[in-house]
Amino acid sequence: xxxxxxxxxxxxxxxxxxxxxxNVVGMYCCGPTVYAQxxxxxxxxxxxxxxxxxxxxxxxxxxxxVRNITDVDDKTIARSIEEGRQLTEFTEHWxxxxxxxCERFNMLAPQIEPKATEHxxxxxxxxxxxxxxxxxxxxxxxxxxxxxxxxxxxxxxxRLKERQLLTDAPANDTPVDSDExxxxxxxxxxxxxxxxxxxxxxxxxxxxxxxRPGWHLECSAMAMKYLGNNLDxxxxxxxxxxxxxxxxxxxxxxxxxxxxxxxxxxIHAAHLLVDGQKMSKxxxxxxxxxxxxxxxxxxxxxxxxxxxxxxxxxxxxxxxxLGAAQSALVRLKKFSDELLAEAGLKRASVLKExxxxxxxxxxxxxxxDAWKKLTHDMNIAGALGAIFTAIKAKPGPEALIPFHKxxxxxxxxxxxxxxxxxxxxxxxxxxILAQKRWDAKQAKDWATADALRDxxxxxxxxxxxxxxxxxxEQL
RNA sequence: GGCGUGGUAGCCAAGUGGUAAGGCCGAGCUCUGCAAAAGCUCUAUCGCCGGUUCGAUUCCGGCCCACGCCUCCA
Numbered sequence: 001x002x003x004x005x006x007x008x009x010x011x012x013x014x015x016x017x018x019x020x021x022x023n024v025v026g027m028y029c030c031g032p033t034v035y036a037q038x039x040x041x042x043x044x045x046x047x048x049x050x051x052x053x054x055x056x057x058x059x060x061x062x063x064x065x066v067r068n069i070t071d072v073d074d075k076t077i078a079r080s081i082e083e084g085r086q087l088t089e090f091t092e093h094w095x096x097x098x099x100x101x102c103e104r105f106n107m108l109a110p111q112i113e114p115k116a117t118e119h120x121x122x123x124x125x126x127x128x129x130x131x132x133x134x135x136x137x138x139x140x141x142x143x144x145x146x147x148x149x150x151x152x153x154x155x156x157x158x159r160l161k162e163r164q165l166l167t168d169a170p171a172n173d174t175p176v177d178s179d180e181x182x183x184x185x186x187x188x189x190x191x192x193x194x195x196x197x198x199x200x201x202x203x204x205x206x207x208x209x210x211x212r213p214g215w216h217l218e219c220s221a222m223a224m225k226y227l228g229n230n231l232d233x234x235x236x237x238x239x240x241x242x243x244x245x246x247x248x249x250x251x252x253x254x255x256x257x258x259x260x261x262x263x264x265x266x267i268h269a270a271h272l273l274v275d276g277q278k279m280s281k282x283x284x285x286x287x288x289x290x291x292x293x294x295x296x297x298x299x300x301x302x303x304x305x306x307x308x309x310x311x312x313x314x315x316x317x318x319x320x321x322l323g324a325a326q327s328a329l330v331r332l333k334k335f336s337d338e339l340l341a342e343a344g345l346k347r348a349s350v351l352k353e354x355x356x357x358x359x360x361x362x363x364x365x366x367x368x369d370a371w372k373k374l375t376h377d378m379n380i381a382g383a384l385g386a387i388f389t390a391i392k393a394k395p396g397p398e399a400l401i402p403f404h405k406x407x408x409x410x411x412x413x414x415x416x417x418x419x420x421x422x423x424x425x426x427x428x429x430x431x432i433l434a435q436k437r438w439d440a441k442q443a444k445d446w447a448t449a450d451a452l453r454d455x456x457x458x459x460x461x462x463x464x465x466x467x468x469x470x471x472x473e474q475l
Numbered sequence: 476g477g478c479g480u481g482g483u484a485g486c487c488a489a490g491u492g493g494u495a496a497g498g499c500c501g502a503g504c505u506c507u508g509c510a511a512a513a514g515c516u517c518u519a520u521c522g523c524c525g526g527u528u529c530g531a532u533u534c535c536g537g538c539c540c541a542c543g544c545c546u547c548c549a
Binding site: 030031032033038039041042043044045046048049073074075158159160162163186187189215236237238239240241242243244246247268269270271272273276277278305308309310312313314315316318320321323324325326327328331369373379380381382383384385386387388389441444446449450453462463464465466471473 | 547
């Protein structure tokens with residue numbers, strides 16, 4: 001039974017994943033625009049995609065994971081010019097930081113990570129096909145637009161027809177970009193943007209003159225190139241449903257003469273709020289992995305906090321949830337440690353085997369319920385509940401593999417979990433007091449020992465005894 | 476205005492037409508001189524009002540509140 005279901009935005013229902021081709025699931029994820037460090041909201045989505053992939057792999061599918069890097073757009077160009085750096089150098093810098101963050105989160109690296117700037121030819125070819133088929137037109141200034149009215153199915157993903165768009169936008173909302181005026185219809189979107197002074201030296205030659213690709217186009221061209229035969233899953237944040245994904249569908253399906261459906265399953269992750277509001281720098285609730293790490297929480301704790309809620313539901317992130325995540329992870333780690341110690345195995349080697357697919361049997365006992373929850377539209381919260389319930393029943397050594405298969409699927413790097421409190425520098429006088437208490441204790445002079453404990457407490461310290469000594473903790 | 480999501484214990488959060496998983500925190504107990512650790516136990520009638528039903532937190536209708544999207548955005 002390797003059935004995995006996900007909620008498909010196209011049908012608005014949870015559907016079992018049936019790959020286009022055999023046992024291979026093609027999975028395209030809209031990746032980051034590399035102009036700054038990704039924030040935890042971005043990672044909420046990327047982490048959901050990572051678990052999605054891990055669940056599919058654990059179920060026995062071979063996943064081809066493609067995640068693009070958007071390395072040319074208004075923001076990357078503007079910021080790089082601001083900083084006086086070459087676009088490639090600038091985007092390379094942020095790409096590296098993105099990769100480092102992904103690693104810290106223990107995310108599986110996509111097998112293919114295409115960059116927009118390295119697929120200009122494919123994008124131009126797609127535009128040419130669209131023009132040929134009458135779905136696109138060039139304007140006088142050399143920009144090319146997709147003619148939305150030429151595609152009957154436009155809007156099928158976001159249910160555009162059922163919505164009444166806000167049309168009376170304030171006058172100053174009208175884009176000043178010259179190419180915006182030359183569109184035949186307000187709904188038409190740009191696929192090729194003619195070169196502007198604000199683009200600096202960023203441009204490519206094309207049949208329509210110098211310019212650069214529009215944002216929606218790269219995903220279409222690269223997804224078709226790398227997953228043309230495995231158009232299974234396409235995912236991203238909810239905000240991409242419209243217009244980004246709608247436009248991708250239009251471009252892609254029209255470019256091939258409607259021979260192919262551009263992806264069977266569209267999966268969207270909800271947004272993240274911080275303290276009940278949208279993250280923003282002005283509200284001082286804008287966090288990156290570094291910000292959370294600086295507060296003493298390793299990335300695995302943040303990963304837990306960002307993934308333990310339903311992926312299709314907005315989560316409200318607060319710093320308090322990190323404490324809960326930390327404590328829960330400690331329990332998982334302790335359980336893992338016990339099982340491994342009993343079996344005389346190392347966590348890394350067990351997980352490595354699982355990652356390689358060496359334990360693809362369906363023997364999930366005693367975690368069958370947890371796995372079932374995980375494969376049913378990725379119910380991570382439900383799965384965690386089932387895991388803790390199973391742990392409470394104190395299962396035997398047979399739990400080792402199923403438990404670690406779940407840990408693999410959830411992607412928690414338990415080695416990052418710190419069970420002991422970090423050692424802190426203890427002032428000399430406190431050390432002396434504590435030593436005196438220890439000596440009194442050894443002499444079974446309880447009265448003195450207790451008095452010294454009180455003194456320590458008054459100074460803000462607490463002694464934690466071990467068999468052969470003591471640790472000190474700040475109150 | 477249109478479309479959509481959510482309101483479950485102090486906090487976070489699953490779930491189901493038949494009297495509510497789990498995590499965190501807190502409290503009590505057990506166990507160790509004390510403390511810590513560990514273990515055990517305890518804490519909700521599911522926003523409000525109607526309806527359908529033998530029975531609804533779960534279905535339907537209305538209302539209130541919060542939030543998201545409506546062409547920059549994970």
